[in-house]
Amino acid sequence: MSSTTQHPDSFQSKSTLTSGASAVTLYRLAALEAALQLETPGLKLSRLPFSLRILLENLLRHEDGGSVTADDIKFLAKWDPKAEPSREIAYMPARVLMQDFTGVPAIVDLAAMRDAMRELGGDPEKINPLQPAELVIDHSVQVDEFGTAHAYDLNAALEFTRNRERYAFLKWGQTAFNNFSAVPPGMGICHQVNLEYLARVVFTTAPAEDGTVTAYPDTLVGTDSHTTMVNGLGVLGWGVGGIEAEAAMLGQPVSMLIPQVVGFKLTGKLKEGTTATDLVLTVTEALRKLGVVGKFVEFYGPGIAELPLADRATIANMAPEYGATCGIFPVDEETLNYLRLTGRTDEQIALVKAYMTEQGMFHTAETPEAEYSATLSLDLATVEPSLAGPKRPQDRVLLSGAAASFAKALPALLGPAGNKSVERQMVRWEGEGGSDLSASAIASPAGGDLVQVETLPVASLTVAPTSVQGRFGVDPDKYLDHGSIVIAAITSCTNTSNPYVMIAAGLLAKKAVELGLKTPPWVKTSLAPGSRVVTDYYTKAGLLKYLDALRFQVVGYGCTTCIGNSGPLPTDVSKAIEDHSLVAVSVLSGNRNFEGRISPEVRANYLMSPPLVVAYALAGSINHDFATEPIGFGHDRKPVYLKDIWPTQAEVSATVASCIDSTMFRTQYSTVSDGDANWQNLKFPEGDTYGWEPDSTYIRKAPYFDNMPATPADVQDIRAARCLAVLGDSVTTDHISPAGSIKLNGPAGKYLLEHGVAKEDFNSYGSRRGNHEVMVRGTFANVRLRNKMAPGTEGGVTRLLPELTGMSIYDASVIYAERGTPLAILAGKEYGSGSSRDWAAKGPRLLGIRFVIAESYERIHRSNLVGMGILPLQFEPGESAETLGLTGEEIFDIVGLKDMLDSKFAAGKNLTVKAENGTGTTLEFPVTVRIDTPQEILYYQHGGILQYVLRQLAGKA
Missing domain, CATH: 3.20.19.10 (Aconitase, domain 4)
Structure with missing residues (x-):
């Protein structure tokens, strides 16, 4: 509804709410219910799921007689949970959230639209966000350096050098567009920053001319599918494409069908030895089997009271993995506790409580259950330690069956050049003292006679990206095997937002180091927190030094491995994988493990909790059986098992309680918009329209509006x-559109070379999304794509018809x-x-x-x-x-x-x-x-x- 449109207020719902010393305007759902009961006696809005009550308020507030009518409001209020979606509504989110991979092309499009508006004879200033648009630069840091004390500094410097042009463009956008702000790089992942800082839960407008302020539920759409993470806070939001987000920024409502809502009832309590990650993988598997694409999922039942907010956010984050539009929890006392912990003001917390209570959206133990389109339930006590892989987040595997699962999947994971008859045995890593690679016979790379491997001393546990052999004096051919873990990453918003699983990883690292365990040199380790608060509480708990000792140094604050920014493997590890067509493995605490995403050289990828990432990094192989095999050998060559170093829930909870406080959040977020010296000193162009640089390989004018007629032509057959x-x-x-590394000999790589970009400066597809010339050449260029028109191949190849020529x-x-x-x-x-x-x-x-x-x-x-x-x-x-x-x-x-x-x-x-x-x-x-x-x-x-x-x-x- 535009600001000039008169609100009909058909149900006399506009009213005033007092919160503390302030009064706000709101549109009362209780008034709507009373008005509807005159024609439908007994109608209760409490029967609606919380998510639909938020949508209902949205319609009520935006009623204009055109895009939102009184009939739309009535229809949603009388929602039939069993009906197939058929009624379209116009939903207006309060704000738009972006990250830089998706945000840069969105701002490029808006800049191109300003040029096109001028060509159509319109006012370019009309191309301006009407809703707050918040962008967090978090997807561009890459793990080039790892396992060293200067890993963060080097990666941050490389990030800025590679992306200077993109960042200057975003700084231009901040000055050229109203209602657009950017959080500089190095502050964290957009979803965690959203959860800890940006989310309001209850939004308020700027004062109108008469001084009134309107309050309403915080809602959003985001240009990243994991926007749903904020659902854990009771905020309704989901991911949309950049083009839809741009339309929302420009005041267009999100056109959507009123969805079905699946209720997921949680009971019981997680048992000892399980984590929120195990829970979310179980939930993902169950909901994928049920089928919830295009539906809302809402969690309810006594079990939600047992879940801290961080656990709820972990579950909500994975909504794209279970296929739902959103996965929302209601606002309750735990929500208020989290707002308090993360440094929100007392006034804001009081408003959240007062508003949500008034609107019937505050959940308590006495809240009646809503009606749902379908339901399923889970006793939290039945959750078992799990991981998911090797290709999809919904493919859950019990920890106890991981090795057998990998063995079963191996034939399908071998590429076109793979030798399915090769059987090799993993060399066990025994970490005594200075550590050694010891023992045993393994098959030769060609699968021939067994050879003996001598003990090779390792002087340091510092690995450069260039070479394992150069630093360690070890030959990767003698220890790499199918199933070898070459990447172990604590990464992604899903888990680094959760202090319970992060503290568990730190405590496990502490026990491992104290018992003398060390990480094998072939494992590329990394720690990429989603917020700087993580390292604050790690430091206060005294755990960071133990993660450092296992080479899990902080490599950056952003989405690294999970988005494909895992960086290069050591050259000799990479060569061994290629020479012997090995199925190498990554383990990560992320939410995505699709083919070709994590690294083009790694064919099997497993999602798991942060403590399991550390455990598998110590073991060095996905083939490891933690129940029967020691994770390694510590002091005096004593075997150490996973149960010896796994922290208890009591240990984790006590550490969390003692080392995390609201001061950390207030301190970190008080300067979140400042950025470092590089950001502050960054020069950028000025003006309301962008000065496109014809030679730029990062930012090019979007071509979608070139020669666009004022009126559209008729649709043609x-x-x-x-x-x-x-x-x-x-x-x-x-x-379809990979985000990771750019192949040297592919169309995009050839284009960059022709434009004077050296291979080491290719950066990633994600970072070059502002250049359509690169992106169109990278479309369907994933190295694991299998086109049935070109049988026996992998990658972006086809056959030209009718000639049948391969290209x-x-x-x-x-x-x-x-x-x-x-x-x-x-x-x-x-x-x-x-x-x-x-x-x-x-x-x-x-x-x-x-x-x-x-x-x-x-x-x-x-x-x-x-x-x-x-x-x-x-x-x-x-x-x-x-x-x-x-x-x-x-x-x-x-x-x-x-x-x-x-x-x-x-x-x-x-x-x-x-x-x-x-x-x-x-x-x-x-x-x-x-x-x-x-x-x-x-x-x-x-x-x-x-x-x-x-x-x-x-x-x-």
Whole structure:
């Protein structure tokens, strides 16, 4: 609702609430309930899940008779939990949260929109965030140096050197746009900063002309899928693509169907030896099996009282992994305790309590259970120590079965060059005294006769990224094996936000060091806290020195390994992996372990709690059986088992209570916007429009508005389309648009070399998202992508049709563009799962892809495809490219789309696709058009959401 629109207040809900010495305006749900009971006696809003009450207040406050009507409010108030979603609503979040990987392209788009607005004869100043937009620079730090005292300083310096141009662009954005602020690099991960500092729980407006202040629930959308972490605080928010976030910033409501809500009842209490990470992996597995894509998940039951806020945030963070739009907990006394701990003001905490109580949104033991679309339950006492992998977060494995699980998965993990007949034995690391690699016979790299390995002394436990052999005098060929752990990272917002699992990792490290254990040299170790408060409490607890002793030095404050910024492996480790086609392993306390994401050289990746990361780093292999095998050998060569060093819950709780206080949070966040000297001294351009540099390899003007007409052309049928790739199930946005390293010999690497960028300065795809030329060349360039049109290969390759010539997907798209051939993708189930990556839609659009036909889609990616003008189509249930006999070599026609959209699906959402196989035989099969809301029809008709918004702001739509 615009500021000039009169609020009808159809239900006389506008009122005043006194909190402390202040009075605020609010829109009372109780008044709405009373008004509705006149026509529906007995109606109770307490039957609604908390998440829907937040949506209901949002509609009530934004009622304008147009985008939000009284009927919309009534419909949601009378929500039928069993009904299939059908009613579209306009939801207006209070703010937008971004990180730099997704934030830079968003600001690039806004800058390009200002140029386009001027060309359309409009006012460029209209391209300005109307809602607060908060960006945290957290995704650009890379683990180049590790295991040394100067790891943090070197990585921070390299980060700034590589990203100076991007950071200058963001500083320009701070001055050019209103309502836009950026937290400088080195402060933490956006979701943890959001949880500890940015989240208000209850938002208030600036005083109006008459001095009134309106209070309402804090809500948001974010350009990172793990925006849901703040759901643990009772704040409703979820991840959207950058293009949707830009529209929200520009005042466009989020168009959404009223969702179904799944209730997840928690009972009991976690038993000794289990962690919040074990719990969230169990929850993820259960919800994936149930199927919650496009649904809200809400946690309830007596068990939530047993979970500290940090544990709730851990569970909420993983909502994208279990497929839900959000995973929310109610606001209760624990929420207030956390706000108090993290340094929020007494006035804000009092307002949260008063407002939420008044609105019936404050949870107590007496709160009645809401109605849900479906429910499931979990007794926390049944949770077992777990990890997840080797490819997906929902693939939970009991700790006791990890080695057997890896052995079972190994044949499928071996790449095209892998030798499945090779059997090798791991060399045991025995860490006595100065440590040695000892013993035993292992098979030679070629799988031939057994050879004896001599004992090799190690003088230091400091490893440089360049070479293990150079520092340690050891030969990686003699100790690396299938299953060797080459990366062990305590990383990511999921777990570094949780002091209980972080303290557990520190206590485990302390016991390990005191017993004489050390980390094998082939393990690349790292500690990347999500907040500087973590190192404050580690230092106060006296634990940091023990993590340092195991080479878990702080490498940076940001999203490192989990986003693919794990940095290079030591050169000889890398060479051993390549020479022998080894399936090396990473273990990380993150939330994502998709193929090719963590490191292009690591084929198996396992998610686990921080203490388990340390334990596996000590063991050195995923094949280790902690129940029967010692984790290592300590003083006097005594075997040490995991149970000997695992901290008790009492130890963890006592340490947390003694070493964490609100002063730490207040101190750290009092200067969170200042940045270091590099940030403060950074020069940046001035002006309301950006001065694009034609030679820049980081920031290029977005091409989506080039030659854009004032009014959109009619939707056209798609004829004579060719398939660019045929993909299987669980193709992630990492497969479509990787965030990690850029291959030297790929199209993007060649482009950078041609533009004078040295290999060591390539940085990552994520850091170059402001340059569409790099990103389009990196689309479908994941090293683990398997295109069925190019059998026996991995990576971004295809065959040009009809010639059947093998080449890169990008090079083929260029030739197709010259021929005027529209392109398509065929895919399996869960297409586009993973991060809310707008480049996974932008890249395909720039490649010339006009439509995708998949068996099913992940929520955010489907929305992003529509937002970029790509048509998402879905096979009928039980059908697939395989069952229909489609090879990708067909010529495809799609007709009748214009009439369907013009009629707003009056005759249904099914189209017929015609596929001619080149021999004159045509197959016809039905598909469902996955444009899900009337608003999305408008976006698609305009060629994309940004084009629609731009025309609307220019008065052309």
